[in-house]
Amino acid sequence: MSVTFQSIRFGTVEIEAQDVIEFPFGLIGLGGLRYTLIDRNPGTGFLWLHAVDDPALALPVVSPFQFFSTFSLQIAPEDRERTGIEDATGAQLYVTVRATPNPLDITANLRAPLVIQEGRGYQVINTNEDAPLQAPLFALPAQSRIAS
Amino acid sequence: MLILTRRPGERVVIGDEILVTVMGVSGHTVRLGIAAPSGVPIYREEIWLAVKEENRAAAAAAADALPAAPLETPTEDSPEDPPPVDS
Numbered sequence: 001m002s003v004t005f006q007s008i009r010f011g012t013v014e015i016e017a018q019d020v021i022e023f024p025f026g027l028i029g030l031g032g033l034r035y036t037l038i039d040r041n042p043g044t045g046f047l048w049l050h051a052v053d054d055p056a057l058a059l060p061v062v063s064p065f066q067f068f069s070t071f072s073l074q075i076a077p078e079d080r081e082r083t084g085i086e087d088a089t090g091a092q093l094y095v096t097v098r099a100t101p102n103p104l105d106i107t108a109n110l111r112a113p114l115v116i117q118e119g120r121g122y123q124v125i126n127t128n129e130d131a132p133l134q135a136p137l138f139a140l141p142a143q144s145r146i147a148s
Numbered sequence: 149m150l151i152l153t154r155r156p157g158e159r160v161v162i163g164d165e166i167l168v169t170v171m172g173v174s175g176h177t178v179r180l181g182i183a184a185p186s187g188v189p190i191y192r193e194e195i196w197l198a199v200k201e202e203n204r205a206a207a208a209a210a211a212d213a214l215p216a217a218p219l220e221t222p223t224e225d226s227p228e229d230p231p232p233v234d235s
Contacts, residue, residue, distance in 0.1 A: 009211035025189055029200025030207060046214045059206040060214055078190050096206040099213035106215075109206070112199040123203075125195055133198050 003036075006055040013038065013050070020052055021121045025082070028112065028123050032057050035121065037094075049094065049114070061094040062108060067137050072128055073113055079124040083115070091117040098134065107134035 001017040019036050026032050032051040038058075039047055045066045051057035064071040073088050080086055093115060095108040110131040115122050152160060160168045166188065171179035182190055191199075 025187075027203050028189075028191075028196060030203045040211075041214050041216060043218050044215050045218070057207060058209075059203065060209050061206075082186050082189060096203060097209075097214075098202065098205045099209035103215050109199070109202040111195070112202065123199070125191065125199070133202055 003052065005050075005052045007050060007058065008055045009048075009058060010038065010040065010050075015052075018119070021116055021119060023121045023123075025122065027059070027114075030057065030059075037061075046097065047094070049096075060097040060099055061114065062097055062137070064093055064095045064108065064110060064113060067108065068110065068135060070130070071110060073115075073124075073131075074127045075115070076125040076127045079122070083122040083124065085115055085117060085122065085124075088113075088115050091115045097137065104136075104138050106137045108137050109133050110135045 002014050003017050003020060004012060004014045007013050013036075015036050015038075021035050021037070023033055023035055032054060034052040035049050036052055037047045038050050041047075045062050047061050048058045049061045064073075073093065075083075075085060075087065085091065093113050095110055095113050098107045098109075100106050110128075111126050111133045112123050113126055115124055154160065154170045156170050156172050158170055162168065165185050167181075167183040169181040169183075171181045173179075184190060
């Protein structure tokens with residue numbers, strides 16, 4: 001079974017019903033209870049997390065592991081209780097991305113990743129000390145510069 | 149805004165399901181205990197504001213705002229001209 005929705009960015013989008021991700025609490029400050037992942041830039045690692053019920057609501061996301069080799073997620077205790085997710089093993093992880101005209105200025109929010117598991121998604125707070133709100137996607141992180 | 153004075157150990161009840169307890173006061177620091185239904189997200193305000201701002205900034209991206217082709221991560225130690233290799 002397929003689901004069709006409208007997007008101000010991409011026109012009419014058709015997805016499989018199983019690709020709808022429920023976000024019981026929405027995204028922080030944005031809401032949206034049902035999203036899906038759209039791959040409009042194959043090979044780049046960028047996906048769009050697009051609301052199914054709001055044609056204007058969509059965010060670019062990437063897998064943190066693809067761009068940040070040292071990324072790790074520690075889910076805040078209150079989020080563990082709220083989501084029932086103890087750790088992200090076996091879950092899909094994404095981080096939201098701030099797109100900028102110069103690709104070298106693009107940053108990702110490692111502080112509040114999206115954890116998707118069994119058709120449900122949650123934005124959680126990463127309590128890992130080394131998880132900035134704006135981590136440059138295409139620059140070497142300071143630690144790896146020192147390490148290498 | 150409702151302003152209440154509470155002593156350590158005293159509580160504020162919000163609705164029928166949210167209990168805020170003043171756990172202790174030390175100098176300029178107040179420790180709060182919050183009991184709420186598991187469906188109520190609780191954040192420190194500065195984190196909530198910052199994430200909200202990042203989410204909104206991300207959601208402002210136009211359809212063509214992302215790189216159309218894969219980008220290589222620039223590496224600082226790759227020399228402009230590779231040294232000649234002895235064969």
